[in-house]
Amino acid sequence: MENAINLSSQAPESDMECSDNDNDCFDDDDYYNIVDDSEIEQIDPSKTDPENFKYDCLGEEQVERLLNETVECLSYNLKITPSLAKVLLLSHQWRVNKIIEKFRKDASELLISSRIKPPVTPPSLSLSRYITCPVCVVVQPAEKFFSLSCSHMFCKDCWVTHFEVQINQGISTAISCMARDCVVLAPEDFVLKHLSRPSMREKYQQFTFQDYVKSHPELRFCPGPNCPIVVHSTEIRAKRATCSNCKTAFCFQCGMDYHAPTECSIIKKWLTKCADDSETANYISAHTKDCPKCHICIEKNGGCNHMQCYNCKHDFCWMCLGDWKSHGSEYYECSRYRENPNIAHESAHTQAREALKKYLHYYERWENHSKSLKLEEQTLEKLRARINQKVMAGVGTWIDWQYLFTAASLLAKCRYTLQYTYPYAYYMDVGPRKELFEYQQAQLEAEIENLSWKIERAETTDRGDLENQMDIAEKRRTTLLKDFLDV
Amino acid sequence: MANIAAQRIRREFKEVIKSEEVAKCAIKVELLNDSYTELKGEITGPPDTAYEGGTFVLEIKVPETYPFNPPKVRFITKIWHPNISSVTGAICLDILKDQWAAAMTLRTVLLSLQALLSAAEPDDPQDAVVAKQFKENIEMFQMTARHWTNVYAGGPHVNKECDDKIKRLVDMGVEEHQARVALSSYNWDIERATEQLFS
Structure with missing residues (x-):
């Protein structure tokens, strides 16, 4: 035992180091391996406990970091802006590999189906110095006009109003171009470039965050009232997650109250049924019963x-x-x-x-x-x-x-x-x-x-x-x- | 009213008046007040449909946030159609809801409504009774829609059989429109309509 020798040769004040060395030598695995063949069995909770579930409770910043890692990874791989990477991730449930695979196969098709590019190549931009905005019908110099990849030009003021109206209706990641029958989405950077009111920017970012979390298969908002916690797990199953902040326990898969051994779809059916039939049932399950022997009335x-x-x-x-x-x-x-x-x-x-x-x-x-x-x-x-x-x-x-x-x-x-x-x-x-x-x-x-x-x-x-x-x-x-x- | 909305409506109003559809008497818009918040629209029933020959009046309300939000439109003229409520005239049409785009105009709305009259979408119904009849008995639906067009929208096709059945119910003390709704809902089966009216 080399460590033991080292220890004995060291000065007495190195107590701290001594315990460190101990850990180096016997880390947990080694420890269990050594005693494994004796009477102590190694217990793997995922095998013995049917309710075992690994998850983390994350705060908003941690979630942002987790999402940004994915965004950066995709934006680096495909050489696209983070903003476009977000549009792709949102429409593909954050499956980076799937997106990269689709991109390699047919990049144009992917961008069209994700509503980043229009299905038909837009006509070349008009070169006139003055343009009439089709929304507010005001004629303005061309530099006041902006468009998405579809080249539909609208004036800055109309874009701003469009975004504000949509955001006030709770719409954020789904804001699209203002042209008729155009499905191209306005990516985050385009929206933020035009929004100047701080309250609007804040609202927008709050809504997009919600959309990102909701579209992510491994993330769930804690259903507790006003609880900011997001639960993360790579195991997407009907298991119990308990919020570290408000202690609300819920089913990770469906977000309802935990319901083992019943399945998500069954419990939903059951609760709907109970809500529908509650009148009869309420009537029947009265609060008191008579003693079966002496018939005195008993309240539980x-x-x-x-x-x-x-x-x-x-x-x-x-x-x-x-x-x-x-x-x-x-x-x-x-x-x-x-x-x-x-x-x-x-x-x-x-x-x-x-x-x-x-x-x-x-x-x-x-x-x-x-x-x-x-x-x-x-x-x-x-x-x-x-x-x-x-x-x-x-x-x-x-x-x-x-x-x-x-x-x-x-x-x-x-x-x-x-x-x-x-x-x-x-x-x-x-x-x-x-x-x-x-x-x-x-x-x-x-x-x-x-x-x-x-x-x-x-x-x-x-x-x-x-x-x-x-x-x-x-x-x-x-x-x-x-x-x-x-x- | 927001400046932008009034400006747009003023412009659109001219556009509709000048458009070729007005020349063909297919669509029409009238102002109801000076502030451009309420308008009256009119569309004619498309040819080769049960609505042919009828004129349908629409109520158009322009919201403050127009054109970033769609105008609120409903039928004033009573109409028998799967996507339009036979009671309130409310319309189920995507461009009047989430598919609205700020670049659309009153003219496009009116033309879309006209197109809706020629191509109903019974799988996305506003009026469940009408939609059911449309899917299960298209001839009965056509006959009923034509009769409603005749009575409420000035269409040319008088249906004596329908009128007689309604008269029989009116003679029993039922209000005429109520009698028509009941008969229309029960495929013009006078016994079942009576049963429903008097139950």
Whole structure:
């Protein structure tokens, strides 16, 4: 070991350097390689965690830098202005290689289809010293006139007004020539050359930036309100991205709330359906239910669906009103919708009623878990207050009680996934795969309710017991996602 | 009103008056006020179409930002056409929306509208009922459009059968135009029109 020798020969004040040397010798890879054949396994999260997703949260400047690198690369390769490179990139979803390939094949065709050049070569410019502007019909000296590559001449004032009117309508990268049937686009440098009002220039640049980000397949604006963050990932899939600034979690592919295991197109269909049918469903999912044993009216005030009637102490499931005992032990049947096998022979009316019944089954559960999530947030607040009291009274420290918060956030994560399993199941075809899905969904649901029950009674639950329950619930969740999350 | 808009309209007004289309009585523009913000347009139905022989009056409103934004145009004369609302006269035509170019003029707008009358685009409809009839039963559509041209735009083709059916509904107390709309919408099936009117 050369390093060791070096170390021993060095003066004692070189402590810092000594640790540096250590790093040089054993960088992470080496370290793992050495111990690899012992009991520690190398874990690649992209293989074991179905939700693993690599992304960066970028600020505006970082995004500009990222975009400019691409722009410069293309403008250098094709020997064109950065402004024209932007027009090309925008119309080709920022695929530099594709653009270069097209350019090599037929440069003229590429420039025409990208609306940089007109399809027909423009007639030679008139040489007269005075020109009538076709827009404002004012005669002016020729040097006040400008045109794009299509040679359609307009006076400077008209160009400026044209740009300002378009920008005020939110149009920036799509501003075109003012001539009839001319599709040639005004590139950025042409627009900025004419715009002098600072407010307009700023607006224009803001709008073009939005267009560039929106057209870039690897970039997404954070959907959080007024959040300036742009998320970047080279993996364009329906995975969860969490904004580092406002903490909004969303699906990278479609930008909606994260929705695993359901696909983007399915969740969109489901949400539209829910919005359309909400009246009926709202009516049906009322806030109170009667205890199935003593029939006293019960309002649900906690997230857990394992209910215990305060009157008769009967344990039951809030969803199906069945006895809780049969839920936990044998088989959790409540999440499963039983489709009527003879439905094909029934009348249209019965079929329609059955379809509504099926929808309501899934909708109620979807809604219920959404409500539970909110109620569990309140539970967490109460928990925080109680722990605060305890700490004040000298019963443990904040650190001692931290595990409860971890448990609560894990519960939220699990219930969130559970909520999104219902639209998935609703659109699944009947068959063994659906049976397997509903089996796993039922398993997950049972463990989540157990966890919720234990968290609500946190002070009387054994810590080890709770942590065990957390582990089980999370395992069930990842198992389900591993088998069914297909992105 | 912005200087540029008034200047342009004044110029265009002369252009239309001098144009050969006016000589052929195909298009016409009239000023409605001194500030050039409101005009009345007129186009004649193109030959060999159901609109032949009719004169269609248009309302033209010129926005402040003209010619950088398109003029607002709608039909005052009632017309049966897939791209024009039979209720409001609103027009679905690309050059009056995002395909407008500042170098276009009132003359080009009027000529484009005339072209729209000879070549409807039922796949981009303004009036869904009319567009459906156009696609499913073109002869029924032609007959209805010709009848509307006759009644509202002074077209020459009187359709006695249509008039009789309308009269029967009018005798039952239905307002004439309402009766015409109902019958036109239900392919002149008087029973279904009655059902719709009295339901």
